[in-house]
Amino acid sequence: MFRILEAQAPAKQNATATINTLCGRLQSATLLEDRRAAILGLRSFAKQWPASVASGGLRNLISCLNTDIDDVDTTKITLETLMMLFNPDESSPEASDDIALWLADEFTQRQENTTVLLDLLESYDFYSRLYSLQLMSAISSARPERTQECVATSPVGVSRLVAVLDDKREAVRSEGLLLLTSLTLSSSELQKVVAYENAFDRVFSIIDAEGSLTHGGIPIQDCLSLLGNLLRLNISNQNLFRESGWIKKLAALFSDVLKEQDSQGGVPDWARSQRDKNVWGLLAVVRLFLIRGSIGTQNNQRSFWQGGLLAQVLEIAFHASMDMNIRAEALSTAADLIRGNPQLQEAFAQFDVPSPAVPDPAAKVNGHANGITAPSRDNVISALLESALVRSSLHIFDVRLACCECIKAYMQNHSPIRLFFLRRAIEGYSSDEPEPDNILTILVQNNIGHSGDPYRLWIAAVLLFHLLYEDFEAKSIAMQVTEGDAENGEEVVTCIQAFASNLISAEQSMGDERISIAYLTILCSWLYEDHDAVNDFLSEGSILQSIVQLVTQDSPTRTLALGLCAILLGIVYEFSTKDSPVPRGTIHQILTTRLGRERYIDRITRLREHPMIRDFEILAQDVSSSQEGSLPEVYFDRTFVEFVKDNFSRVIRAIDRAPGLEVPVVANGIQKGISRDLVDSLKAQVEDRNQTVQKLESDVLTIERKLGQEQADHRKAKDSAATELNRIRNINEALQRNHEEDLQQVQKESQTSHQDLVHRHDEETRRLEKDIQSLKAEHEKSLARIRERDDAEIKDLKSTITGLTGELEKSSKEHVQDLQTAHEDYSTKTSSLEARLQRAEDRCADAEKRASQFQKEAENKESARATAQTELDDLLMVLGDLEDKRSRDKERLKELGEPTSDDEGDEEETPNADGEEASDGAEQEA
Numbered sequence: 064m065f066r067i068l069e070a071q072a073p074a075k076q077n078a079t080a081t082i083n084t085l086c087g088r089l090q091s092a093t094l095l096e097d098r099r100a101a102i103l104g105l106r107s108f109a110k111q112w113p114a115s116v117a118s119g120g121l122r123n124l125i126s127c128l129n130t131d132i133d134d135v136d137t138t139k140i141t142l143e144t145l146m147m148l149f150n151p152d153e154s155s156p157e158a159s160d161d162i163a164l165w166l167a168d169e170f171t172q173r174q175e176n177t178t179v180l181l182d183l184l185e186s187y188d189f190y191s192r193l194y195s196l197q198l199m200s201a202i203s204s205a206r207p208e209r210t211q212e213c214v215a216t217s218p219v220g221v222s223r224l225v226a227v228l229d230d231k232r233e234a235v236r237s238e239g240l241l242l243l244t245s246l247t248l249s250s251s252e253l254q255k256v257v258a259y260e261n262a263f264d265r266v267f268s269i270i271d272a273e274g275s276l277t278h279g280g281i282p283i284q285d286c287l288s289l290l291g292n293l294l295r296l297n298i299s300n301q302n303l304f305r306e307s308g309w310i311k312k313l314a315a316l317f318s319d320v321l322k323e324q325d326s327q328g329g330v331p332d333w334a335r336s337q338r339d340k341n342v343w344g345l346l347a348v349v350r351l352f353l354i355r356g357s358i359g360t361q362n363n364q365r366s367f368w369q370g371g372l373l374a375q376v377l378e379i380a381f382h383a384s385m386d387m388n389i390r391a392e393a394l395s396t397a398a399d400l401i402r403g404n405p406q407l408q409e410a411f412a413q414f415d416v417p418s419p420a421v422p423d424p425a426a427k428v429n430g431h432a433n434g435i436t437a438p439s440r441d442n443v444i445s446a447l448l449e450s451a452l453v454r455s456s457l458h459i460f461d462v463r464l465a466c467c468e469c470i471k472a473y474m475q476n477h478s479p480i481r482l483f484f485l486r487r488a489i490e491g492y493s494s495d496e497p498e499p500d501n502i503l504t505i506l507v508q509n510n511i512g513h514s515g516d517p518y519r520l521w522i523a524a525v526l527l528f529h530l531l532y533e534d535f536e537a538k539s540i541a542m543q544v545t546e547g548d549a550e551n552g553e554e555v556v557t558c559i560q561a562f563a564s565n566l567i568s569a570e571q572s573m574g575d576e577r578i579s580i581a582y583l584t585i586l587c588s589w590l591y592e593d594h595d596a597v598n599d600f601l602s603e604g605s606i607l608q609s610i611v612q613l614v615t616q617d618s619p620t621r622t623l624a625l626g627l628c629a630i631l632l633g634i635v636y637e638f639s640t641k642d643s644p645v646p647r648g649t650i651h652q653i654l655t656t657r658l659g660r661e662r663y664i665d666r667i668t669r670l671r672e673h674p675m676i677r678d679f680e681i682l683a684q685d686v687s688s689s690q691e692g693s694l695p696e697v698y699f700d701r702t703f704v705e706f707v708k709d710n711f712s713r714v715i716r717a718i719d720r721a722p723g724l725e726v727p728v729v730a731n732g733i734q735k736g737i738s739r740d741l742v743d744s745l746k747a748q749v750e751d752r753n754q755t756v757q758k759l760e761s762d763v764l765t766i767e768r769k770l771g772q773e774q775a776d777h778r779k780a781k782d783s784a785a786t787e788l789n790r791i792r793n794i795n796e797a798l799q800r801n802h803e804e805d806l807q808q809v810q811k812e813s814q815t816s817h818q819d820l821v822h823r824h825d826e827e828t829r830r831l832e833k834d835i836q837s838l839k840a841e842h843e844k845s846l847a848r849i850r851e852r853d854d855a856e857i858k859d860l861k862s863t864i865t866g867l868t869g870e871l872e873k874s875s876k877e878h879v880q881d882l883q884t885a886h887e888d889y890s891t892k893t894s895s896l897e898a899r900l901q902r903a904e905d906r907c908a909d910a911e912k913r914a915s916q917f918q919k920e921a922e923n924k925e926s927a928r929a930t931a932q933t934e935l936d937d938l939l940m941v942l943g944d945l946e947d948k949r950s951r952d953k954e955r956l957k958e959l960g961e962p963t964s965d966d967e968g969d970e971e972e973t974p975n976a977d978g979e980e981a982s983d984g985a986e987q988e989a
Contacts, residue, residue, distance in 0.1 A: 086119035109147035114157040142194035149201040167205035177213035184223040196238035228265040240285040247292040258300040276341040277323040287344035310370040317375035353399035381416040394465035398472035414443040460686040509565040517575040524581030583627035601645040626670025633714040648722040
């Protein structure tokens with residue numbers, strides 16, 4: 064009987080056949096109830112058979128969403144079925160990640176399918192909104208880029224998604240936050256559209272509704288995540304946020320946290336963990352505005368400053384009851400708020416903050432310090448130094464690093480602040496009452512080598528490194544720091560030598576490697592491109608030998624310190640000179656013989672390949688990098704790692720540079736030190752100039768001799784002319800006396816002898832005038848020749864001296880330090896030559912004065928001769944009158960009949976002849 068019934072029963076259906084039947088019914092059903100029944104059937108198979116359901120009924124299910132969108136129940140079960148297809152059971156034989164991709168492709172490759180889900184958001188039904196948001200989140204997880212394109216393409220898609228944030232139902236609102244966070248993660252266009260849909264206002268409304276940062280839960284974190292997505296690397300949204308006045312809202316949120324913490328009841332312990340997460344998230348949002356190198360960072364910093372945000376952040380950072388992670392993040396945020404902004408850096412030092420209190424780890428409850436109050440307030444810089452350099456356990460290590468980072472930001476790219484900070488540290492180190500937290504005191508005294516806290520010295524070294532890095536003025540100031548009193552007989556040790564000695568002591572005692580790295584960080588950056596610092600380092604010869612000895616030792620556990628020692632040796636050799644205390648050639652010989660090129664390159668290469676250098680950017684630089692019971696794996700400062708990587712090639716090739724090739728250093732556009740080639744060329748030029756000067760001096764001496772000879776000749780000619788003039792004057796006087804005697808005799812003699820005498824006198828006078836004129840012309844020509852020759856020589860000497868002076872002045876302008884001595888010598892010689900020239904000019908002027916006197920005397924003589932000639936003419940007139948009178952007397956005697964005889968004339972001619980002979984004798988004597 065049973066067999067007959069079993070044979071007549073219909074055949075059993077498997078799951079695949081049933082699913083196919085249900086998919087067929089769903090496709091062909093015309094009534095809402097039939098479609099709903101088919102969807103319910105498919106929903107029962109969706110968890111276990113997702114691939115079969117999706118292959119046969121996916122498109123029909125999506126079609127039902129369009130057709131039955133007004134029916135809430137059908138829409139609900141349809142969305143549930145689709146959600147089950149995205150999340151099948153793990154035990155399902157058809158479960159696969161490819162199913163989610165296939166389903167997401169079906170929605171994203173057709174815009175209308177995504178639009179259907181967005182249209183469901185218009186409905187206020189709880190499940191329609193919730194499931195459509197969850198379904199879109201699943202699609203976005205599988206195909207994020209395509210989902211973003213579909214949402215952005217939809218005319219009202221973004222508006223509907225953002226409007227979900229106004230939903231008062233927490234589940235819907237939270238799903239909306241998660242979906243917007245997913246969609247805006249990488250799409251800058253969606254970020255802008257969402258922001259301009261008043262998303263910031265809605266997010267802050269949710270934060271206020273959830274109890275702000277102190278009492279809010281997971282939704283606050285979701286809101287902060289959405290804010291982070293909208294603001295990350297999006298200048299447009301940052302400007303919108305800033306211009307809309309939301310920065311004051313951020314400051315108010317931080318202020319509320321502080322008020323709640325300082326209230327009488329405080330914050331309950333169970334709420335602190337979530338509160339800290341919310342504060343940390345909001346600090347992370349603030350830091351998104353402060354990305355290094357971003358074009359909007361400066362404006363954002365000023366806006367945060369004006370909104371009072373920095374003051375609130377500092378209060379959180381120094382609030383003793385705050386968690387250490389929050390304090391560290393607040394300090395990092397404060398550093399970002401002032402970094403690279405000179406105005407804010409200068410104003411930052413004016414803040415007062417609560418005095419840093421060192422909490423007892425035993426007094427902590429759930430990671431929070433209780434019962435610690437700090438009523439007093441200190442300057443923020445003093446508080447940062449105290450927090451960074453205080454000796455303490457590892458639980459505040461992140462805070463110390465953040466304080467160090469904040470001080471670095473305070474000094475970054477601001478030379479006056481760095482110099483002020485350095486001078487203040489030097490004053491504190493040199494004072495009679497040394498400051499325990501002074502960075503120079505910590506580094507020079509090195510009294511913490513075995514204290515278990517190497518990071519006190521390490522942080523001090525990092526701060527000094529940033530004070531000196533690429534600042535030649537700061538390096539020169541720091542080089543003036545010394546240890547020891549020479550007046551009391553103590554050995555004076557420079558700062559560089561003290562650091563090097565402490566480095567050698569730390570390595571020889573096998574102390575913590577971080578101490579050696581701290582000193583090497585300072586020395587490598589200080590000596591780089593600084594000849595003076597290298598010479599200071601080499602002035603103590605044992606230091607170089609000791610460091611070479613350290614590098615030659617093999618110690619697998621100290622790869623970092625030995626590699627940096629090798630880099631230090633390379634820097635010392637690279638920037639040494641042949642004038643260094645240890646000459647460049649000697650250093651090269653030590654490196655190649657005692658250390659060896661292969662070992663030198665191996666040490667530096669192993670340092671470069673060490674994970675602490677190679678993977679510095681991806682390794683955690685905080686307390687999380689430490690193993691239980693050990694120190695954190697923090698060895699280097701970020702800037703120093705960049706320094707090592709940037710100069711790795713140069714340092715490793717330094718040993719191959721010949722000792723004769725010295726490296727010039729350019730500081731602030733000016734070459735620092737002296738180029739060796741330039742010095743050699745200048746020395747050659749100085750020698751040439753000296754030879755030229757010597758030659759000129761010999762020429763000047765020769766000219767002076769010639770001038771003296773010419774002056775002697777001139778004096779001799781002048782004396783000869785004076786003697787000749789005196790002789791002529793005497794002759795003239797004698798002639799005048801003889802002439803007067805002859806005239807008296809002539810008056811008694813006849814007219815014939817008188818006329819002959821006058822004739823001869825005229826001839827003699829003309830001859831004398833010719834002689835005088837000839838002597839005067841010859842004297843003037845000689846004087847003119849001497850004057851012209853002297854003027855020419857003087858002009859030549861002046862031009863030569865002017866040319867030499869110009870060349871020396873030009874040379875001295877270019878090389879003042881090297882040619883100063885030669886210039887002074889030449890100036891002395893030039894002054895001597897000019898004095899000699901002045902004396903020659905004085906002598907010439909004196910000769911000209913004497914020639915003028917001689918000419919005046921000649922003119923006086925000429926005037927006397929003219930006077931004598933006038934008197935002679937008068938006498939001749941008198942004689943003429945006498946002759947006329949005599950003739951008239953003869954005529955009268957004849958008329959009277961008195962006899963006149965011509966014998967009287969003959970008798971008178973005889974004495975005339977004798978007179979003529981006497982006159983001729985006088986002329987011959989003349």
